[in-house]
Ligand SMILES: Nc1ncnc2c1ncn2[C@@H]1O[C@H](COP(=O)(O)OP(=O)(O)O)[C@@H](O)[C@H]1O
């Protein structure tokens with residue numbers, strides 16, 4: 001996964017191995033439907049995602065992290081065209097799927113899936129898990145006589161079994177429901193899955209089981225993941241590369257082990273320092289994040305992080321830093337200038 005200046009070389013050497021490539025993607029919302037809110041107040045644009053570029057190699061996982069509201073879900077949904085981006089390109093297997101019409105989109109839907117934080121809200125409470133899986137398999141053209149066998153295969157792949165076929169969603173625990181969501185995502189034999197906070201609603205002990213299941217599934221079926229989480233400790237164990245987002249943009253990216261061992265951006269440093277340490281005696285070097293993340297309607301000028309940064313200086317308030325190589329990671333910060 002590479003961005004900005006490195007992308008030029010990357011395209012020629014590795015184009016075949018990139019499954020996903022996103023170029024300068026932006027997505028804006030407006031609050032409400034009209035130009036003016038009540039009391040004549042002008043509505044402001046919500047810059048949920050602004051000029052984001054990255055790529056993911058086939059079979060790899062890109063972790064996408066950042067505080068709530070920084071644009072992770074919007075970005076994930078734009079990439080699989082659940083919502084439409086406003087600007088930019090999205091290449092899936094070297095083809096710009098933003099240019100696809102409705103019919104072409106259907107052809108790639110099968111190959112791109114999403115797993116949500118709360119699978120219960122996306123499971124129909126009135127149908128059994130077996131019926132749900134068979135319905136999806138039928139929709140995607142599996143022969144009727146193979147439906148049951150395939151549904152059991154899917155449940156097995158997600159660590160469940162034949163005994164679960166006739167059960168309803170409410171009969172499962174949170175972890176099991178996420179297993180069902182994984183089985184459902186696998187039903188169409190996808191090449192790419194957006195995992196949007198897939199373990200954030202689960203107990204810590206269950207989190208690692210689901211992460212391990214996702215890892216095993218990835219290896220077995222050679223699936224590519226965009227793994228979204230606000231929790232860096234979760235992303236660390238599953239990602240090959242990590243992108244850190246702040247107010248709609250990427251502030252740092254790099255190989256997971258580089259970024260965790262030597263973070264360059266003050267925001268990444270603060271997020272990493274907040275991860276609880278296994279050994280409490282190893283010292284408490286927590287960097288406190290000042291205040292809350294500003295609203296996406298009021299992104300500060302210059303560096304978007306300048307209002308919370310402990311190293312802020314004048315240039316940070318006037319010039320927006322671009323992503324550039326800093327050590328072994330790419331970082332958008334004036335500190336190294
Ligand atoms: N449908 C929408 N309409 C208006 N604003 C939205 C909508 N979806 C998301 N946003 C705003 O976009 C920003 C990014 O949201 P989101 O992508 O959900 O962030 P994250 O997943 O990182 O928590 C937030 O400010 C959020 O309020």
Ligand SMILES: [Mg+2]
Pocket residue numbers: 072073074197
């Ligand atoms: Mg989200």
